[in-house]
Amino acid sequence: MLVLKLIALPLFIGFSMLTAAQEAESINESAFQIDSVHSTAIFKAHHRGAGMFYGRFNDVTGTIQVDEGIPAFDVSIDIDSVDTNNTRLDGHLKSPDFFNVVEFPVMSFKSSSVKKVADENYEVIGEITIHGVTKPLVVSMVKTGQATNPRGELIGYETEFNITRSDFGMMYGVEGGALGDEIKVIVALEAGRK
């Protein structure tokens, strides 16, 4: 009897662990993976108090976990993918004057709570990390659509918000008014799951 218990116990524990791992995997599978090709992060800044200067990040990745219609976001943006259509400007943005891509290669946003405020409109509270500095951020996220195609299920969200770059230790050109402190950011996400 004792021998039977000794064999059964490890088997039971092993089976429980396997089931838990499968459950975790299925939760992970239910998350939408952000499609970096069809997702965009655009920013604009005031240049020398005159024109508006636009740039974008080409590599947006992460997951959107939708639970009972309420999304949770975990988004990462590769700083090295900054694109202003000018190599020199890209290089300057990657330098320690701005993003310091060598030390802080990724900026990220992770939601902590999401509230539905209207039809397809959510108030997302989370933390944004830029340049090694983490700050709380509240954004209004709009669900732009949901579709099913032969390759799986797709979902889209979009948000617009402002950040003050000096709050994140990016002071270059603020004092002299060369480049505005307030940066408008538009993030459009498309994510899919099979």
Place this chain on the structure above:
Amino acid sequence: MNPVEVLQFVGIPVITAAAIVICSWWLLPAKRLQPVGAILAVGAASCIAFILQEGVPSIPPMQKWHWLVLTVFLVSVLACLFPLCRKFDERVILQAMIAGFIAAIFMQFPSQSNLFVRFIIFLMVLFVSIGLRRFTIPPWHMYVVAWLVLAGISIMALQSSFAKLAFYAGAMSAVAASMYVLQLIKPRETKSIQMIFGVLIVGCSLCGFSYNQNGGVFALLWFVPMAAASISSIAYLLLKHHKNRAFISLAIAASCIAVSTIWSILVSLPADDMWP
């Protein structure tokens, strides 16, 4: 970059350094204490040049390149103590070794953390510091070489899109120039100052090198200004019977700087669209 910014980021450190040195002419007349004025001037100018751009650095700093100014500050504080100790004030090699040791420990730029690289940093500071000032090399020569080398690094930093380093190195270059002028007006004892300029030159070069990720400047060029300081002093010592040895050695340093800066300008893309 506009003239107001240049005046602010370069002018204020230079004025501060010059004011401290001029005050020290009256406040520290004793020969043994004379270097303290210039050490304080360079150390304070370094802090001001940095703070004007980045604010007061935290410890540990938010960004690794901030270790540069913290290391310079630490070496400046130590350099102030040497003239006060009679046993150590003339031991140039020992001072250079201490500066190299501090730099190897504190200058933690990206991808420069392993033991071998730290040993190389130690050697670089050792050679540059000794090269800048032996007792056979006059103080004005050290100031001119530091002026040229830091100016070269400043131009290269600008080519690699690292404007803050360009302003910092440019400000310290201008400080070295002002020290040279003040040294001509009133020659003073300058023991131990080579430690600070040695750390500044090696630190600015390695900082530019480690953040030069977009290939704005050919990587090896960052080491040319550092080598210029040592080659110049070797030339000065080798040509000891030559009438114009000071000019020849400075010309060698200037040629090295010219090669590295012109090369960095030629290989980089046109800067017409550069902002701010």
